[in-house]
Amino acid sequence: MLRLPVSRISSCKVTKIVSVTFARGVQTTSGDTLGEKPKSRHYDIIIAGGGLVGTTLACSLGKNKILGEKNILLLEGGPKFKGFSGGEYANRVSALNNGTINLFKSIGAWDTIASARYKPVKQMHVWDASSHASITFNHDNFSADIATIIENDLVLHAVYEQLQKTPNVEVKYEARIEDVKLPGSGANKSEIAMKGGDKLTCDLLVGADGINSLVRKRMNIEPFTINYNQMGLVATVELSDSGDNSVAWQRFLPTGPVALLPLNDTTSSLVWTHTPAQAKELQSMPPQEFVDALNDAFYKDYPKDTMTTNLMDTLSTFCSAKTIRQYPPAIVAVKDKSRACFPLGFGHAPSYVAQGAALVGDAAHRVHPLAGQGVNLGFGDVKCLTQVLADAVYSGYPIGDKNALLKYERERLMKNVPIMFGIHGLQQLYSTTFSPVVMLRSLGLQITQNLPPLKKIFMQQAMG
Ligand SMILES: Cc1cc2nc3c(=O)[nH]c(=O)nc-3n(C[C@H](O)[C@H](O)[C@H](O)COP(=O)(O)OP(=O)(O)OC[C@H]3O[C@@H](n4cnc5c(N)ncnc54)[C@H](O)[C@@H]3O)c2cc1C
Structure with a gap:
């Protein structure tokens, strides 16, 4: 009709x-x-x-x-x-995909954001603390952004x-x-x-x-x-390097993921997953102790799963594309009063x-x-x-x-x-150090890293 x-x-x-x-x-x-x-x-x-x-x-x-x-x-x-206000960076920021940016453009909100501040992410680097597996996401020759970091209040x-x-x-x-x-x-x-x-x-x-x-x-x-019994600790941190800081970093630790999202050349936003008790302890820690704990989270060498290490060493002999391990710049300070915790589920x-x-x-x-x-x-x-x-x-x-x-x-x-x-599956997969699971996830990560078409599919999904 x-x-x-x-x-x-x-x-x-x-x-x-x-x-x-x-x-x-x-x-x-x-x-x-x-x-x-x-x-x-x-x-x-x-x-x-x-x-x-x-x-x-x-x-x-x-x-x-x-x-x-x-x-x-x-x-x-x-x-x-x-x-x-445009002063200090707020501690609540979001990594927004291209679909979202297009929505802001369609309702006329993008020009205000663009004339204030935002940070395009050119590459994302993800790695596992329990194995040598890692993956990087970027467009060929960094020709396009993979996400844009914007403060929630600015949106x-x-x-x-x-x-x-x-x-x-x-x-x-x-x-x-x-x-x-x-x-x-x-x-x-x-x-x-x-x-x-x-x-x-x-x-x-x-x-x-x-x-x-x-x-x-x-x-x-x-x-x-599902209650993950986890909290996301957020904070604004200062970095040692003043490069162009356009990489988003995420390391999967046995306690949960820790991520740095770039805000400007020397400032990044932190999202650090922990149990509620650990998150609260980190939130109230003296600033320098907190910075040391955070640097440990990104740099400390965790015990590697032996079975996975052996398997990946064998596989790497057949693989032409070698992954270069990258690390984020060291964190030198945490902004006063920027630490806050949010329940995750x-x-x-x-x-x-x-x-x-x-x-x-x-x-x-x-x-x-x-x-x-x-x-x-x-x-x-x-x-x-x-x-x-x-x-x-x-x-x-x-x-x-x-x-x-x-x-x-x-x-x-x-x-x-x-x-x-998919996100829940990742959360579960990285919540354990059980050897077969570490091997499975490391294998999956490394296969995706070495198969550009598969990597592109994941990127397209995430980019909206
Ligand atoms: C640590 C952390 C980091 C995150 N990072 C990202 C990221 O990088 N990218 C991303 O895409 N997402 C991210 N998210 C998720 C994102 O923050 C949420 O999905 C988003 O804020 C949800 O927005 P919303 O408007 O749906 O709900 P809310 O923000 O919860 O808004 C709901 C509103 O409804 C109002 N309300 C509730 N009840 C009533 C009532 N009875 N009467 C009137 N008003 C009412 C509340 O006051 C509130 O303002 C993150 C989340 C967390 C916790």
Whole structure:
């Protein structure tokens, strides 16, 4: 059946309660309703959660030509975003792939990032502390970047700047969603109860509310989760060399991976996986002791698995392409107050949609940061959901129609699941010093290193 485009479903006009301009000028409304009568309003789309993914989704939907007439509300439970200052490097950074950079370009946010600061990664070097296996990823003659390192706050800042130019999107801070009732559970529209008493309704509620998503719970979706009992210790560190620092380094230690992501010629960002107790101990260690422990993590000679060493020595006699072992520059200092710890885990919602609701980002899927893919998958959701909703509206479907949303679910499950289980597999493979496993993973790494077409496939997957 041919469906004709329909005009907006909602007839409600958005009227802002309190308009304030923050840091670099994004129009927001306060979620604080103290002393005001609770209000009730309707939106076409409400996005729960203004993290990296929810904020970018609001911008991507708001700027889409077909969805441009929809009124959209972004609700963030946390305080107003302070903006990006550009001083000291922040300790939360992300390795972003080309697919994500293209998304930023398409919503107009890239120019702001590019004129502030970002660091292209030309090569990634990964090696195993329990064997001599190692791998390097780069394009021929370093002709293209394999990732781009950007501070999370700068991404948010650049996207908010674009939201300011997107009149059909309203942003509310300190706007905590207390409960949600989805269509099918006694309501026609999704109903949202806010802290403070306001009631909101919408045709489509998008859960971008992170790993403990309330929207996901109300969709009755039980995620598959694994607690790694690990923490990611992040910090900003100073390097001894002032080369061009365009290599990302990762060493798999028996305790978990340690990675350095370049920020500028002499500064890198650290992500170091440990048990919660070890991570906390490292976080509170005196700075020089911490720097020594970190240099050990990259340079110390760990006992090598004998079976694997013998096998790899034999194989290397047949192999023409020899791997040159490289090491990162020594770390000389850790930036004051830059150390922080984050729990790590795996989580996947078996379904991403319901009538009137959809999930994006960590609310739908959570991975270990060892491959730098978590938020890239979330940005992939943003691109896909924007396209699916635009197609649905163009074809005359109501915006929260589950049949239309199922296309989003199918496409993202196909993309996310193999990457997620690949990352989980790597996490498991490198969590042991059991000899046969060390041999298997070292063999796999070395075969991939020596088979450029196979290496290219892995790179293409990671680069989005
Ligand atoms: C140490 C570390 C390093 C990482 N490095 C990388 C990397 O290099 N590359 C990469 O791709 N990924 C990386 N990731 C993963 C990435 O950080 C996450 O995937 C990403 O931050 C998830 O963003 P999100 O917007 O989906 O969720 P979140 O950032 O969790 O945002 C959810 C938002 O929802 C709000 N919220 C929650 N509940 C409510 C409610 N009831 N009402 C209103 N608001 C609510 C919260 O306040 C929050 O702002 C890393 C993760 C860690 C821990």
